[in-house]
Amino acid sequence: MRGAVRRAVAGTRGVLVVSGDPGVGKTRILTELGRWCRQRGLASGGVLILDDVHLADESTAERIERSVRRRSSAPLLLAVGCRPRQLSPRLSAVLFDAAGEDHCEVLRPPGLSVDETAELLGLSARTLRLRRIHELSGGVPGYALALDRAWPPNVDLDREDALLAVPIRVGTGLQDELDALSAPARLAMRAAAVVGDQFAVGVVAKVAELDADATVRAVDELVDRDIVRPDAEGFTFRHPLVRAVVWQQAGLAWRWEAHSRAAAAVRAGGGPATSVARHMEHCAMPGDRQAVEVLVSAAVSTVHSAPATAAQWLGTALHLLPEDSEAEPWRAYLLTTRAHALAQIGRLQQSRDLLHEALTLMPHTGDSARLWPVVLSARVERSLGHLHEAHARLVAELTGVHLGQTASEALLTLEIAAGCLARGDLDGVRRWATKALALADDHHGEWILYTAVSAGLLILTTADGREQEASIRHVAAVVPVIDAATDGELMPRLDAVASVAQGEMRSERYRDAIRHYERGIRLARRGGRRLLLGDLLVGAAQAHNWSGQLDQALSCAEDALELSASPATHTAALAELCRVAIWRDKADNAVRLGQEAVRLAGPPDTFQARLSLCLLGVALLRAGQPAECVEHVLRATTGVPPCMLPWICGVLTQAELARGDVVAANHWARRASAAATEALPGGQGFGHLALGQVALAGGEAMAARASAAAAARAFAAAEMPLLVGSAHLLDGEACIELRDREAALSELGVAGRTAQARGAVALQDQVSNALRRLGSRMPRPRDAPGGLTTREEEIAQLIGAGLTNRQIGDRLRLSTRTIESHLTRIYGKVGVSGRAALAVAVCKERG
Template sequence: MNPLVGREEVLRSFDRVVAAACAGEFQFLAVVGEPGIGKTRLLAELVRRTGQRGLTTLNGRAAELEQIMPFSALVDAVDDHLEAHGAEVLERFGGAQRRRLATIFPALAAAVPDAGDPDEHADRTGIDRLRSYRALRQLVDELAAPNGLALILDDVHWADPSSAEFLDHLVRHPPRGRVLVAVAYRPMQAPHRVLGLVGAAGGRQVTVDPLTPEEGAELLGPEVARARGRALYEASGGNPFYLEALARMNRLAGTELPASVRAVLRVELGDLPPGSLRLAQAAAVAGDEFDPALVAVAAEVPETATLNALDDLVARDILRPASSGRFRFRHPLVRQAAYEYAEAGWRVGAHARLADHLAKVGAPATVQAHHVERSCSFADRRAISTLVTAAKTVATRAPETCAHWLRKALELMPDEPETLDERLTLLMDLSRSQGVSGQLAESRNTARELLRLLPAGQYARRARAARICALMERQLDRPHEARALLLDELNRMPSPRAAAAIPLRMRLVAESLMRVDYRAAQAVLDLMPDSDDGWEPGLETAVAALRPMPAYAGGRMADAQRTADAAERLVDATPDDHLAEWLDAVAWLCWAETCLGRYSAALRYFERAIAVARTTGQAYVLTNLLAGKARTLVALGRLPQALETVEESVDCARLLNSAQQLVFALTQLCLTQAWTGDHEAALRAGQEAVRAAAGSQEVWDHMARNAHGVAMVAAGQLDDGIRVLVDSCASFDDPRVDRATLLATCELLAQVEAGRGRQVEAARWAALAAEVESPKLPVFAGLVDLARAHALAEDPVAAAALAERAAENLLAGQRGVDHGRALLVAGIANGAAGRAATAREQLQQATEQFRDCGARTLEAQTLQERRRLGDRVSTPPSADRDTPFGLSPRELEVATLVVQGLSNRTIAGQLFLSVRTVETHLSRVFTKLGVGSRAAVAAKLAGRA
């Protein structure tokens, strides 16, 4: 049985009803909801709970194909029990009642030989049915003795008339014993007698609502990427059956329905009258939401007959009314099942009829294209034109759809000399659309095919194709192929300064930056003008966006800031549709802003670029941008937002299957988790990042190793952490990481060595930090002062002064966590200098800063320092006061299993939760206990005991 996700309020209702039944009060419960919403799973949970309370629990279900069988649902629930206990039950009934029961339950027929004989004196007025119902009610009473009875019936919307009548009789004449009757049904398909049961019984109705987005994510589990999980949730509407079905479809070819889903829905569709079924199939051809007139055209049925059939489909909850006289299917999977149910040839004809109709009434090409592609023939010029027009219409907002229609148009186009130029244009557009929609290998292959076909003299077209191809090679972790392709195309050009050469040279700049060859990047940029009359829209902005990073990396901070200012002005003036073509260049500006400590500007441009990437579907750029935004948020001390952002980056990178993008994302995840205090997770992310980088010696490899070193130090693995940090910076002889990372590494190493009492080593790192710092970047001056404060720990007065100055600079520079760290160092130093009041004030400020940032370990460390100074402090207040330390019952469960040494995955299995949910609970445990590790959780709880 799958773990139950959410449904806490429903389960509380179950507990109240079961408790009342056990106390001797007859209970009637209706569990109501649409198909697939989880009623059956909830009834299984009810069965478990009634069994735990000692009630005799009998459960069955009605079946759509057995509605002509009297009492079918009741027989399904009770007959097996009577097979085992029928003899003793029959002893308590008279002869007439035995015969009546034996005609209902096959298990009793053998024990009552004359049960099937016709009674020529039987009452034909309906009184005999009433006597049968009385016999059944007495049977319920007998089955309830002595422990009580839970009679649980599923799919009662398909109950036969006799079962429905008996239930109505039972709730109006309740049994005497401890009895719970629970039924589940779909309200849109249930007969009126079933719908009236709750009111007649004075019972309780529980409506099962769709899952929340958080519950949907828990149901899918951590193996489903967050971005895909959101898309699946939106498509499913929160219906768990459809959500799981859609998730499984990702592992099937095309968009074919899973067999189990197809079987369930085809049974429902197969029961429709032929006319209604044909209209349902025509509606499936017409669209997700459709006008009845279109259905009439597709089905070749008069409009009056169409409306009558639609009424029938609405009554059966196949269709539902939409706005403005239109209709839609209950769920997209129902539509797909209806579509697949139709004959393939009929579907082609229906699409053709709709395509002709829409063309005649002048519908937009995007509306026609769906039907055209499913009914057109080879060399159909009108179809090709419609598909191309539709593709161009959606190119910027839906590149994947654009690529799909372009591929179809190319398939229809004859391979002839007369069509070569048109095919070349379509191939160019196709390659770009494939690339921005994340179809990396397909985009690369299309671009290579385009280069093969393009004449040597068409430099501009070849350059554009080569740029796209090189960009895809880079994302596919083939940087050498990308560079070779760019150089080959540049060598073909008669002039290296031609406008056509600029996009190729821009890619060379990016390749050099990735290889940490900043001199080469600057040399290429020096050959490029700022603008030219023949440039494409947005190209001037793209070139400007590349200039700050090489200047920053080369230590020319004035140039870096000046070119960043110029790039900002151009980006602000460039519309999104022009920016979209050059997002890979704009990303370098965003990262440069962060490296320069211009965090507000960095965040603004990251967010704009992310919005454009989302709108245009550029997944490979989105991953990089999300990682950069997370890095900026970490610097600002907004750790919860950083964690949410970087988790999406990791999800996107895994979907892309690009090692480079995954390393970018995991590096920032590692750093974020290290600062939040989730050390085990940080170490895992760092290790995976280093493995994925595989010693590439590119910038992302060095950054991954540096982040892993930070995580090791944060987790207390000091010797190994120092070694990894120094190695990631090439022993500071020829470092390959950026200056901001170098400076932060020096400060961290000074802190570690000072903490181990090695002041000489700490002073060496502080001196190196001063060498790294640029006088043009005052935002980093605070880190230099902080490093010096670590080195002067033996002189608390001097250390306090440096730390206080560091705190001021870091606050002005918006570095939230580092500001708190400087306050912590100042508070410790002032405490050591005998300035207790000042120390308490600074440590109080540090506590609030860390709490605001979400830095749990640092907050716990600060609280410990405050206790040493005599402050009476505790963990943050919590609304949950029934358990130790304000833990909720579930958090206490998780913490207890952590103390037992169980892993998160094992805990998830025992508690029927997802691993991600366990991680969330454990994060809250850390915060409430004021600790930062699993071992500390055990120590804290053991100390209380």
């Protein structure tokens, strides 16, 4: 656009074509352009702005052609807005053939990003509602505004047919388009809206009750008017919102009959239950058992891949179910299955209520019929923070299991172990997970996931290296099974896959854990499984944190916080954001996040509460408050998993050294070393690092160097690069005490490069302080303006290349919020106030 305007300002002719579908903002762009031209005195005969030129008559088309061809009477600036699919062949050729010439420019407004949509709607925070509006609007401003106006706060946004649920008011432009159609075209259009997002001409003919020729002519008219568009499988509306408006305007009685015809047509064509159910829910009557069977069959087949839709169908089935005693077992099953679907999309309280109702309909007969609703009820209770209620329900159910029901016993036992972990009861975890492992080991085969989950829990409970190694082998054995499974095979077992990934992380197998977390995240997103998605994102954030991938950790934790469907997930996401901030942000931000996580976690009698206290302690230490660090971390040491002790004791070692108490620091360093095992090299690294820090404080620089080298080797074996950098920092500081300048520069150089490459500001600051003592300073990375980290430099270069935040996020696989966080730091380092100034700075740096 700038090129065409610049030519007009310079006195040479320019042509601007603003092209795009309805609602993308063409009129807004042209209006702003007209205002800008008037302010600069260009509007008096020198500017011609025309909107909707796809509706132009012959004389207007001829005038546009003369202007584009640069005839003498043409204005200095011609700006036109159009829908490319509805342009006449003549105008299409004139406008787009000229686009390659230097005087003509075509602007195709892109869809809005999530953040731009939030700004348009006046929303200050990201929410599920915002994400859903952005997704369903396709980033089209006009459609986003229409959805925001239409949807009340309590609308069910997870439903597949959410667009059909609430009447949508449309602008006069779309309404005029619909009203201008012929009667047969309007009838075919309504029938197509009933059929679905995609439709075939033959099905539309049956639903509309039109003959084949009339239907073909009607669909051709709809294509000519760009109401529908052809695709590989038939036809589709140009936007789902258009279909929703047409469907809603068809009238309730007509829709009821039309959906009945559509259901019959799909059944006659051998369509699947899911295709029939989409119509049956709009036309079935109470007591229709055949409709109930169709809806339940469709829901069961989609409960893992589309739980929101499954929940909707099951709700309809429950409404249709006859009120008689014969239907009670069927009702309990429907209640349980719907509760499962609702839990997956994060509607926990509603799920809990349905499960309580289902269990009242199921007698305590000791068989396996109650197993699934009981287990599901316990998981929902835990997600809501009702840890003791969940434990009591599982234990009570286990006492009623008949002898020989090994599968029921194994699953209940494993769930009890998982609940004990959430409650911070490590003895209970060990007792129940050992029993679950023995039961699962006896069956092998399809129970291998249970074996790995049990072993992953046991890693947390033992300080014995041999036992840890045995559990790690159990977890590793399941990796080939998961990797060989198809997405369809894993979808019903995503809960177990998430637990296995946790076991891999506890085994310090971070690459495998991240790989499986990422696969689980992809499948959970695809299936709309919001509750599990939050847990997977938190786990991935923790794994990325330990493996030094701070950008990815930040992105996962922010997404988890935004999508959290339970208090536990929200707290865990805050804790991981605190962990990222400890490495890369200002200390006060890390403290703020840690305090919020501790507040939400409650008393320090749960695993998450203890972890949150430890992370807050680390943040306080970085903020220069070592006494407060010791106070908070000591509150968390009771009942902490043995595999976490080396890290926690290492934190206490640093805090006591910062307080000047070398004796206390030595106590914690020796405890850190004693708690480490050969099975987990990361723990060994924390032990060596703590001993080296105490040795350096005691004036034993050579011993400190030896411990630092051992720590670096251990952390490298665990693939924990930031901690490798910390070990090299300690080695460099010891070299300073030994007055070995060359060795100090070498060790500090390794630590500094690691910190810069990964954006670890805290480690960078420590390296800079050490270099100042040495009379040197940390060099800037080559070609990086303002001392940017490697990732910040990469983002700055992409800004200089003209990419938007969303494009940069797509390229780097980061969220736009993470890109914005980077930009804030980049602006401060480079000393600019916005992306335009940053682009100039990048260009100057390039020379």
